[in-house]
Amino acid sequence: MPDLLHSLYTRRLRRQVMAGPLPGHVGLIMDGNRRWARAMGLTDPGVGHRRGAEHVEEVLSWCQALGVQHVSVFVCSTENLQRRDDAEVAYLMALIEQVVADRLTVPDPHWQVHLAGLIDALPESTARALKGAVEATRTCATGATVTLAVGYGGRQEVVEALRELMYTRADAGASLTEVADSLTVESIEPHLYTAGRPHPDLVIRTSGEKRLSNFLLWQSAYSELYFCDAYWPAFRELDFLRAVRSFAARQRRYGG
Template identity: 45%
Template sequence: MAAIEPKAPEGGTMPGHVAIIMDGNGRWAKSRGLPRSAGHRRGAEAARGCVRAAANLGIRHLTLFSFSAENWKRPLEEVDELMGLLRWYLKSEIDELHNNGVRLRVIGDRSRLATDIIKLIEEAEALTSENTRLNLMIALSYGGRQEVVAAARALAERVSAGELTPDEIDAEQFQAHLYTVDLPDPDLIIRTSGEQRISNFLIWQSAYSELVFLNTLWPDFGEADFLAAIEEYQTRERRYGASISRT
């Protein structure tokens, strides 16, 4: 992982938490006359390089949007291919992540995942739980609206059980029931492929995130693209609104 360290842009604040919507695998494959599976495999390689770059740049938190709740609607063959890539990643990459100080966590609805994948996730999370160089979050079977609904349901259950009154529910209480309860909100969200929307990704957490949209298709995303997005972030004057204070 530490083979060649990219040079961090100078003269600006580095984002502490970067989240990436990895988009464009299918278009990358189509433009080359290849099956979509080839795009997904190349995309997995790009994700590996992205994790390496983030760790070498000193970014503390990286979240990758790998499979959305809506992706379950894709053709079964494509879903099976994606789940196969996930199994490969969890089996072949975890030792390297662990040896390089990366902590892995998966956020999202695990109920639709195969039992063996859930077990691999739990084993990977346990193995890397004490690592501190980089916190890597994989958003899997994830949807921002679904996360908000789940948090609202959990709060309603607490109210029903008499553990909480409606008047005690505030933004802090709500955030405590999200998948990302112990994580900082993303400073920077990057989306590849030229699309300019967040597609149900971290909709609560992204309230004050800076958004950078790149035309690069995800399988072609490399260190130069990562640095370009950070450089764009560093030109922004971040504003949080008059009622928001940050330390």
């Protein structure tokens, strides 16, 4: 009976959400894989990482069902790669390669894959798999995009964008003073990893933590934020719909 009630409530909530304003772009900070594994009595954090990675496909299907056209997923940060032990990082990279190959690089894909992060600093096989997914989905005609943030940091992204902007202007003969005098938000935007794609309307973080952790700092300046207590592997469609319902109930002020 609890499962039936849960299913009925989820269906009802889905109808309610579909009737209201929906986010065009959802950012996902999928946190809590290792803690989920511990809570399940598992000693191997890799089990949590695998369950979390495989869960991305399911969450993308929920976004697709609502008509959300753009999704950005925080897969791992530069800090994750630096602070985790070598064995865990190697397992995570292999898992990313497998999930990208099996779940995203498919015939007639719904999602066009984009990347954000220092991809060339990743292991060669991981970088190759990620770039292969970009190429394999390049002709996707749905207009839906999924951005995978791997080896990503928001501060680093801004630094890289400014560096690229300065190099580009210097190659065109501009002086440092001229670059500084002409610097605007609009001039920086084309040099971000996410250039050409809309900023997230809603950013969801799982696991109960209430911070962005260096995720899309520039792009999330006016995003609505939603924090969910569930660990990412246990994040249900019901939790997702509640986040979207919360978004629909807010009056967006864009800095006001």
